[in-house]
Amino acid sequence: MLTALAIFTDGLVYAAYLFVVAIGLTLIFGVMKILNVTHGSFYAFGAYGAATAVGIYFDKGWPVAGGFLLMVLTAMLIGLVIGIVLERGILRFVYGKDEVVIVLVTYAVFLILEDVLILVWGTNSYSAYQPLAAAGNFEVGALVLSGYDMGLIALAATLAAASHWALKYTRYGRLLTVVIFDQETAAAFGINVTVVFTLTFVLGAMLGALGGAVMAPKISVTLGIGVEVIVLAFAVVVTGGLGSIEGALLGAFIVGLCRAAAVHLVPQLELFVVYGVMALVLVFRPYGLFTQVQPRKI
Amino acid sequence: MVSRIWTGAAALVLASTLPALAQQPAQQAQPIKIGIVTFLTGPAAAPFGIPGRNAAETLIEALNAGKAPAPYNQVGIGGAKIEAKYVDEAGSTANVVTEFRNLVQRDKVDVVLGYVSSGSCLAVTPVAEELQQLTVLDVCGTPRIFEEKPRKYVFRVNPHATMDNVAAAKYVMEKRKDVSVYSGINQNYAWGQDSWRDFNLTMKTLAPKATTDKVLFPKLFAGEFGAEISALLTSNSQIIHSSFFDGDLEAFIYQSAARGLPQRIPLVLTTGETSLYRAGSKMTDGTIIGARGPHTLLAHDSPLNTWFQQIYTERYSQPAIYPAYHMAQSLFGLKMAWEKAQTKKGGARPTIDEVIAAFEGLEFPTPSTTVRLTLGKGHQGATDTAYGTFRWNKSEGKPELTDIVRYPAECVNPPPDMDSVAWLEAGMKGAKCN
Numbered sequence: 001m002l003t004a005l006a007i008f009t010d011g012l013v014y015a016a017y018l019f020v021v022a023i024g025l026t027l028i029f030g031v032m033k034i035l036n037v038t039h040g041s042f043y044a045f046g047a048y049g050a051a052t053a054v055g056i057y058f059d060k061g062w063p064v065a066g067g068f069l070l071m072v073l074t075a076m077l078i079g080l081v082i083g084i085v086l087e088r089g090i091l092r093f094v095y096g097k098d099e100v101v102i103v104l105v106t107y108a109v110f111l112i113l114e115d116v117l118i119l120v121w122g123t124n125s126y127s128a129y130q131p132l133a134a135a136g137n138f139e140v141g142a143l144v145l146s147g148y149d150m151g152l153i154a155l156a157a158t159l160a161a162a163s164h165w166a167l168k169y170t171r172y173g174r175l176l177t178v179v180i181f182d183q184e185t186a187a188a189f190g191i192n193v194t195v196v197f198t199l200t201f202v203l204g205a206m207l208g209a210l211g212g213a214v215m216a217p218k219i220s221v222t223l224g225i226g227v228e229v230i231v232l233a234f235a236v237v238v239t240g241g242l243g244s245i246e247g248a249l250l251g252a253f254i255v256g257l258c259r260a261a262a263v264h265l266v267p268q269l270e271l272f273v274v275y276g277v278m279a280l281v282l283v284f285r286p287y288g289l290f291t292q293v294q295p296r297k298i
Numbered sequence: 299m300v301s302r303i304w305t306g307a308a309a310l311v312l313a314s315t316l317p318a319l320a321q322q323p324a325q326q327a328q329p330i331k332i333g334i335v336t337f338l339t340g341p342a343a344a345p346f347g348i349p350g351r352n353a354a355e356t357l358i359e360a361l362n363a364g365k366a367p368a369p370y371n372q373v374g375i376g377g378a379k380i381e382a383k384y385v386d387e388a389g390s391t392a393n394v395v396t397e398f399r400n401l402v403q404r405d406k407v408d409v410v411l412g413y414v415s416s417g418s419c420l421a422v423t424p425v426a427e428e429l430q431q432l433t434v435l436d437v438c439g440t441p442r443i444f445e446e447k448p449r450k451y452v453f454r455v456n457p458h459a460t461m462d463n464v465a466a467a468k469y470v471m472e473k474r475k476d477v478s479v480y481s482g483i484n485q486n487y488a489w490g491q492d493s494w495r496d497f498n499l500t501m502k503t504l505a506p507k508a509t510t511d512k513v514l515f516p517k518l519f520a521g522e523f524g525a526e527i528s529a530l531l532t533s534n535s536q537i538i539h540s541s542f543f544d545g546d547l548e549a550f551i552y553q554s555a556a557r558g559l560p561q562r563i564p565l566v567l568t569t570g571e572t573s574l575y576r577a578g579s580k581m582t583d584g585t586i587i588g589a590r591g592p593h594t595l596l597a598h599d600s601p602l603n604t605w606f607q608q609i610y611t612e613r614y615s616q617p618a619i620y621p622a623y624h625m626a627q628s629l630f631g632l633k634m635a636w637e638k639a640q641t642k643k644g645g646a647r648p649t650i651d652e653v654i655a656a657f658e659g660l661e662f663p664t665p666s667t668t669v670r671l672t673l674g675k676g677h678q679g680a681t682d683t684a685y686g687t688f689r690w691n692k693s694e695g696k697p698e699l700t701d702i703v704r705y706p707a708e709c710v711n712p713p714p715d716m717d718s719v720a721w722l723e724a725g726m727k728g729a730k731c732n
């Protein structure tokens with residue numbers, strides 16, 4: 001029973017982590033059809049920014065709650081700035097080019113941003129452990145759960161609910177849905193696709209940076225964290241269906257639970273399970289779990 | 299006429315001798331090119347690669363200026379200045395091999411020195427043999443390098459993982475005699491697997507009735523260990539062994555402390571010393587710490603150690619940790635071997651084969667201890683080592699290691715003619731611990 005509880009909670013925590021880092025990636029692909037490798041950089045910049053801000057804030061001895069808020073705001077601001085600069089400065093010049101070209105452009109930007117990280121923060125690693133420690137822990141039988149992890153689950157659930165509500169019940173969400181379905185038709189109906197693209201990319205960048213910021217207290221913020229995350233995020237997004245937020249949520253949930261079960265029951269499979277699940281899903285649903293039927297264009 | 303003949307003859311002799319005389323100092327003055335490979339980017343850069351590179355920069359500057367204490371007070375190496383080229387170890391194994399070939403074939407370095415990852419060391423060793431390139435491996439710890447087959451061109455002065463894990467198990471059994479169940483969490487590649495194997499085999503000898511509970515091998519650089527921590531929390535373990543290094547080690551320290559794991563079950567961190575200063579008070583008191591040798595807080599007092607810590611700390615405003623010590627040991631070993639070969643050759647620049655002959659079985663002092671190349675047919679170093687228990691000194695705001703126990707090299711390393719696994723499986727026969 002305790003093992004089942006541990007698998008469930010660990011699975012949820014891991015799923016929350018995966019969803020938070022993957023939602024921005026799938027949003028950008030869904031709207032812009034860009035497989036954005038730079039997403040790993042958004043995550044890394046968010047983590048570095050949050051670690052720096054949290055470090056300074058807690059050194060001053062200010063109230064703990066403000067530290068959480070600062071962490072989120074710093075990441076959003078970093079995502080906003082990088083998102084606008086990249087979309088307006090680089091990506092808009094390659095819209096309409098072959099998808100492979102755009103992937104290579106985002107990969108090149110990713111490599112450049114890795115060096116920018118070194119220029120700004122150097123090669124040292126950073127920690128932002130204070131929010132993790134401040135959130136405390138509680139016992140469930142022999143299991144000790146972290147309050148911060150529970151907060152991460154709540155954040156992922158909030159993001160999922162907010163994105164569902166925004167897409168279904170807001171004007172911008174409905175515009176996005178139209179652009180996702182067909183950009184040319186959307187433009188023909190007077191939707192400013194360029195503005196939608198810019199807003200979407202910036203929002204995706206902010207979500208990527210938010211993912212890094214909320215993970216910063218749990219990890220050692222060090223060079224290379226963006227590389228590790230982007231691989232995992234791709235696996236989750238592909239499992240759920242590229243461009244589908246519901247797919248990313250379900251993909252993260254399945255992968256999270258399977259990985260937790262593997263660690264507890266068959267640890268030898270841990271390394272394989274994330275990609276095993278992805279391969280299994282793609283065998284039966286080559287476009288992922290939630291990909292919508294594509295209309296054939298003539 | 300006679301005087302003219304003599305003058306002419308003297309001029310001829312002088313003219314024929316001058317190039318030779320000029321050539322000898324010129325040859326000696328020719329710099330020694332060393333390709334230094336370590337992680338300059340990526341998750342292992344901050345705790346391993348950068349301290350290693352910092353140590354190399356500091357020491358090479360001091361050696362070239364002839365400012366190192368005896369016996370390393372000769373300028374550079376044998377009077378020749380050291381010229382270092384730093385290469386990033388980050389990237390795929392194929393990339394590491396490509397960069398190794400570039401150093402040898404394009405940059406024509408005299409020596410390649412470095413490598414943190416055991417995967418990198420396993421990959422470049424056969425290439426070094428193929429290219430007949432003198433290579434001094436640095437931090438990587440897998441014992442397989444010299445146990446799979448004898449090597450001619452490859453050396454490693456720093457001890458391998460067997461020493462770390464034998465000493466860890468001995469320390470555990472000395473301090474916690476009641477351990478009957480233990481677990482391990484190690485990274486899923488050569489270093490992690492070898493470390494766990496050696497620790498587990500030693501425990502089987504020291505505590506034959508003890509059993510393992512959770513044996514976990516998460517992916518290298520996984521970063522998130524929630525499920526592993528739950529599995530360990532719900533286990534019956536009395537201690538948890540880990541050879542985690544780099545960002546994974548620090549992430550595990552933060553995440554496990556937040557969930558009360560090390561407070562409930564003490565951790566044995568064989569590379570824990572790399573995180574002592576960065577994790578600081580976030581590390582839990584009672585954690586057992588190793589430094590892959592008697593380094594930093596575990597180091598023996600010596601003028602060389604005082605000098606090394608002083609020049610390093612003055613330059614980088616933080617103490618040298620064990621990857622810096624490993625780099626120092628590698629550089630001092632190379633210098634000692636080269637100069638020994640040069641002396642034997644009457645001061646002329648030695649060939650690589652002559653350096654190799656001088657290197658084999660070498661014994662030399664380093665800042666923290668004495669290195670003896672007694673293993674791997676004289677190519678693999680062995681030293682004494684030490685373990686201690688972590689305590690955060692709140693009043694001074696710095697880490698301390700208490701209950702330090704030292705282990706002689708002959709106690710925690712296999713004998714020269716035996717592989718690590720065979721020695722451990724045979725119950726560590728011949729170990730001299732007193």
